Amino acid sequence: MSEPQLTADAVDYMTDARPIAEGSAGPGCAKRDPIVVADNVSRRFGGINAVDVEHLEIPRHKITALIGPNGAGKTTLFNLLTGFDTPNSGTWQFEGTNLEGMSSYKVARLGMVRTFQLTKVMGKLTVLENMRLGASEQPGEKLRNALFRGIWGKREKDITSQAEVLLAKFKLDTKRDDYAASLSGGQRKLLEMARALMVSPKLVMLDEPMAGVNPALTQSLLDHIKNLKAEGMTVLFVEHDMQMVRHIADWVVVMAEGRVVAEGPPAEVMKDQAVIDAYLGAHHDVDLGAAGGVQELEEVLAADVESVVGTEDAGILSEQSVLSEDSEVLTVEPPDDDGEGGGRERRSGRRATDSPPDAVPGVSRDAKED
């Protein structure tokens, strides 16, 4: 596979200033060119309505951020749309194809792939083997391929060379023969993103791509996400860091208590009262969209010992946030050495002054950078 080049069309994706919504922005608003359309998708866990989305459209060729406080239903919605969970009700289409009841691997083959909050790379496989697993059609998967060695061998080579191109792009080529378990948290995120691209997807869904990523890799991850759009892909990502959302998102969808409570361009959404209510509770006076708004919010919340928004648990704030004294810190144990286990949450009362350098707000929802 050759390195994708920026075409005239691709440049258009980066500069296309046509309106994203058909009419005015707002919860469930129609898009000019939706790639995903969902209707009445709901999922209950016991008495909790984890997801209760009346109507949602994801705009094609754009970067959409899905934000909302902890427990808003973002990950559950990802799971439902990609076939990793089954809703209690609802229908949804990807490029006009109904996905109801479709298994996750078939959804991926259609071109809708996702990554996980806690990465799911296979620690006991090498980096290259992980990449090869991401390929849509494995040699030998079909009997005819197994019978015709020529076809099989050619496909093997194609998959390997496609993997090598992507590994080079994500600067993981020197790690190609290392076990994935030896990678840092950030490198695993990169590997998971690279592996998702093995099926040449049209829609890439990233669940907290920045969580647990060392600041040294943050810029690289941001660039990769922007490149996905430049290459014609649509991106939907869950993120808690508002700075990042403002930096790369074209459109923001806000969830609270399972519902979509606001939608629009980042600067507008962050001034929306429903968003401020969902995130801030009593702190209505701070404008997240204004320059310095987040900074102001950090200061307000740091001074408020009852607020959980300023702790890394709620995660709305960027890394520079200051923990209030005695803030409760949520950490997640790193995955087991096979990369599959771990992820157990552990709460501890920790004073801001005790925090180790890696226990910064906004990076707590995943394994820390090794």
Ligand SMILES: Nc1ncnc2c1ncn2[C@@H]1O[C@H](COP(=O)(O)OP(=O)(O)OP(=O)(O)O)[C@@H](O)[C@H]1O
């Ligand atoms: N498997 C499950 N069993 C029971 N309850 C669940 C399950 N998965 C999610 N929930 C509940 O559903 C609600 C939505 O959870 P979800 O993880 O989707 O929220 P989220 O917005 O992704 O939160 P976060 O930002 O913390 O990841 C929460 O109340 C959560 O406790």
